[in-house]
Amino acid sequence: MKISVIIPVYNVEQYIEKCLSSVMQQTFTGSLECIVVDDCGNDNSIAIAQRIIDSYNGPFAFKIIHHEKNGGLSAARNTGTKASSGDYVYYLDSDDEITPSCIQLLTDAANCHPNVDVVQGATLTIPVDDPFYSIKQFNSTTFVADNNWIRQQFYKINNGLPVNAWNKLIRRQFIEDNSLWFKEGIIHEDQHWMFFAVKRMQSIAFVHDVTYIHQRNNESIMKASSKAQSEQHWGIILREISQNIDSPQQQLQVFKYTTALVTRYNPSSDYDFARNILIQKMKELHLPTGFFLANLWANHNNFITRILIRRYCKFMAKRK
Numbered sequence: 001m002k003i004s005v006i007i008p009v010y011n012v013e014q015y016i017e018k019c020l021s022s023v024m025q026q027t028f029t030g031s032l033e034c035i036v037v038d039d040c041g042n043d044n045s046i047a048i049a050q051r052i053i054d055s056y057n058g059p060f061a062f063k064i065i066h067h068e069k070n071g072g073l074s075a076a077r078n079t080g081t082k083a084s085s086g087d088y089v090y091y092l093d094s095d096d097e098i099t100p101s102c103i104q105l106l107t108d109a110a111n112c113h114p115n116v117d118v119v120q121g122a123t124l125t126i127p128v129d130d131p132f133y134s135i136k137q138f139n140s141t142t143f144v145a146d147n148n149w150i151r152q153q154f155y156k157i158n159n160g161l162p163v164n165a166w167n168k169l170i171r172r173q174f175i176e177d178n179s180l181w182f183k184e185g186i187i188h189e190d191q192h193w194m195f196f197a198v199k200r201m202q203s204i205a206f207v208h209d210v211t212y213i214h215q216r217n218n219e220s221i222m223k224a225s226s227k228a229q230s231e232q233h234w235g236i237i238l239r240e241i242s243q244n245i246d247s248p249q250q251q252l253q254v255f256k257y258t259t260a261l262v263t264r265y266n267p268s269s270d271y272d273f274a275r276n277i278l279i280q281k282m283k284e285l286h287l288p289t290g291f292f293l294a295n296l297w298a299n300h301n302n303f304i305t306r307i308l309i310r311r312y313c314k315f316m317a318k319r320k
Helices: 016-024 045-054 072-083 102-112 147-154 172-177 189-200 227-242 250-264 269-284 289-299 302-317
Strands: 002-009 031-038 061-066 088-091 118-126 168-171 204-215
Touching (some): 061 072, 072 088, 088 102, 102 168, 227 250, 250 269
16 A cells, blocks of 8 residues: 655745654555645745755655645645555645654554545644544544444534544545545635535544644644635635535534534625525525524533624524
8 A cells, every 4th residue: 555645835944844754754664655745935944845855765755846836735735636646645734743653553544444535543732732633532433434424423513523634544546536626725725625525435444543743833824814814715615515515414514504604704795605505405404593593502602602693693684
């Protein structure tokens, strides 16, 4: 089994050496290629990466692909995926690192479950751990081959499947056969990608040992983006998601993404489009207002719930 590790690089000169070193130090004994995608930053990240790669004398293959201009994280991941030749791909953000046994543990799980679509590893966030990325809720689960179960777990508001594309060993043919390319030109791209990925995902395995160390980096693309940009891109994502809600688990999808819409709602054509479709879905599913409010109470603390209910009432009033 061959593995392709894909690392998009943009202005991470503080972190890139540790990131690449963590790949070079893997205990994995199989075939591994590491594709570094230069997304045209303005610091010394690529020079550092080139120096490290040039001095490496180990069993793994490293190469750098240069973009002609900055395309964003989605474009860099797509470039790396299309250039890859592995049976499985593994996305690693360039300000993060992986544990020495990461790839071995994940491929062991893949070998135990031939042709599994995704193997999900456990994540440690530093300096403070973040339950958002946790898979502790699946501690008793090692493998599931049931799309309905996968979707149900992903659509949960709390304690669901992690939305991040990194720290997942993903079968490359699964990506290509289902055209699961990352939407370019937006942030929050993992939210968009996972919504469509779980629709096609027939199987998933879990590795409960920590395989990934996620650095909370205040200078990352996600942190550096403006609130206005974040809200704009969420509107684009919700517009596309609202058009693709289908069976099974329609009620869970409507609740999950109505919650996201209400939380972030701003007057714009994208948000209004998504709002109208979600309201229509509620009508088709005969979902009363109480369905949404009851789920809010069950899934949020009281302070946030009160805010969301006020926003939801305004949101529903607009349909008249």
